[in-house]
Amino acid sequence: MNDESLDGDxxxxxxxxxxxxPRRNLRPTALxxxxxxxxITDSPEQLDDIMAERVHGxxxxxxxxxxxxxxxxxxRLLEHAETVIxxxxxMAAIDAALFATGLRAGDTVLLSRDLYGASLNLVGKVWEQYGIVSVVVDLTDLQAVEAALKQLRPKVLLFETVSNPLLKVVDAPALVSMAHDVLCQVVVDSTFTTPLMARPLQYGADLVVHSATKYLGGHGDAMGGVVAGGAKYHDALHQYLKLRGGVLGPFEAWLIHRGLQTLAVRFERQCQSALQLATRLEExxxxxxxxxPFLASHPTVETAKRLLPAHLGGAVVTLELHGERREAYRFLKALKVVRPATTVGDVYTLCLYPLIASHRNQTEEERRRMGITEGTVRMAIGLEHPDDIYADIVQAIEAAERT
Ligand SMILES: Cc1ncc(COP(=O)(O)O)c(C=O)c1O
Structure with a gap:
């Protein structure tokens, strides 16, 4: 049935x-x-051309x-990439990025000790089944990283520029150059930084990944991931989609694309509120x-000030409450404006307790080394008025202190 032919009998x-x-060649303004x-293709020749990527379609x-x-x-435009899936x-984006690096049994992946818990488990438990060795290092200790790179000759280094939940900022350009010296590919998870705070491909990272579920989508209503990199990763990334099949659906893609259009205004406001709240809460x-990252008391403040845009320190504030799990639970239950939920990047301010969520699969010893305790709570700042968020947190601290 051809275009315009539906008026027949x-x-x-x-x-x-x-x-x-759709029958006509409409030109809507929105995606x-x-x-x-x-x-549908016009001919078998055209389908053959599309399949072979000789023509776009x-x-x-x-x-x-x-x-x-x-x-x-x-x-692609935002990350200055040549190929994007x-x-x-x-998680599927991180998995795809690892796949694209060409890991083979016996290869080593060097992981940041402060990586998102599920990413540590993806390499340490899933890729480990295929003979990949994972080694964890403290990326704020550049000497230790250099030693590990020289000794282990890893194929891949995976890290986040700003760690979760303690918001340590690593010297990403230095790490990239150290890794490249030993021919190690670098994958950066840029979920917490977004293209507004960091564009890892520009300082030489090989692949950048995002959980688009967070700030890119921005409204807590779509899951998705993105991998961006140089042209040499095109075939492997597309093979991953075609053969492993973890594609993004069109509805989610549309929501995330719409989210991108307001990312700058949302994220800038959230970062501004986060710094204001962190300062007031510390006081x-x-x-x-x-x-x-920008509090003078933060151990990586110098790196943060050197590498992050002055007005964008990220939209997360992490608190270390007095007391233990009992007090933390009281705090969580007392929150009224802030919602307890296990994500970041929504329009709402969300609070996560790492012990029972993001870092529940880490051992107590691993958490201790990361600096996560029974009093650690992560606040992902949303778009409410900062005075209301502040008042809510203060009344929840008071409730936690009550015996
Ligand atoms: C830094 C980071 N990377 C990756 C992920 C995984 O993303 P998703 O939940 O979309 O699979 C998360 C999720 O919390 C995250 O915080």
């Missing part, structure tokens, strides 16, 4: 299937959602989809510690 059964589908799983949604392509094209979650003297 068709059966209701046929019309039900075809009527209302459109294409839920189609396959795409779409054939099957596991290979490509126009809505998802809107998001990947935006991320979108995946069904941030109360009612907490064992307050973590924010």
């Amino acid at each position: 068709f059966d209701v059964q046929t019309l039900l299937v075809h009527a209302g589908n 459109s959602i294409y839920p189609s799983t396959s795409f 779409h054939s099957y949604a596991r290979h490509s989809n126009p809505t998802v392509e809107g998001l990947t094209e935006a991320m 979108a995946t069904g979650s941030g 109360t003297g009612r907490l064992r510690a307050v973590y924010h």
Whole structure:
């Protein structure tokens, strides 16, 4: 059935299937959602050309989809990348990036000790089944990193610029150059920094990943991931999608793309509120510690000031409450404006207790080395007025202190 031919005498059964589908070459201003799983080509020759990537086009949604392509094209420009894929979650993006590095049994992956817990487990438990060795290092200790790189000759170094939940900022450009000296590829998880705070490919990282579920989408209603890198990763990344199949759906791609359009205003406001709250909360003297990359008390403040844009220190504040798990639970239960939830980057301020969420699979010893205690709570600052967030946190601290 060709375009414009639906006015003929068709059966209701046929019309039900075809009527209302796009017939004309519309030019909407916003990205459109294409839920189609396959795409019609004009000829077998054209399909052959698309499949061979001789011409641009779409054939099957596991290979490509126009809505998802809107998001990947935006991320390509934002990250200064040559190739980008979108995946069904941030974890799938990290998995795809590791796949694209060409890891083989016997290879070593060097991991930041402060990496997101599930990322540590992905390499340490899943990739380990395929003979990959994982070694964890403290990336704030550049001498230890250099020694590990020289001794282990890892194939991949994986880290986050700003760690979760204690917000340590690493010297990412120095790490990239040290890794490249021993031919080690660098994968940076830029979820907490977004392209506004850091563009790792520009300082030489090989691949950058995002959990788009967080700030990029920004509204807590879509899961997704993104991997961006140089042209040499194109084939492996696309093979990952075609054969492993962890693609992003068009609805999620559309939501995340729409989120990107307001990322700058949302994220800048959230960063501003986070720094203001961290400063005010530290001044109360009612907490064992307050973590924010720009607080003078933060152990990596010098690196943060040198490497991060002056107005963007990230939108997370981590608190060290007095007391133990009992007090932390009281604090969590007393919050009214802040919602207890296990994510970051939404419009709402969210509070996470790492012990039972992000770092529940780490041993007590591992958590101790990371600096996570029974009093650690992570606040991902949203778009509410900072005075309301502050008042809510202070009343929850008071509730936690009550015996
Ligand atoms: C830094 C970081 N990377 C990756 C992920 C995984 O993302 P997703 O939940 O979208 O799979 C998360 C999730 O919390 C994260 O915080």
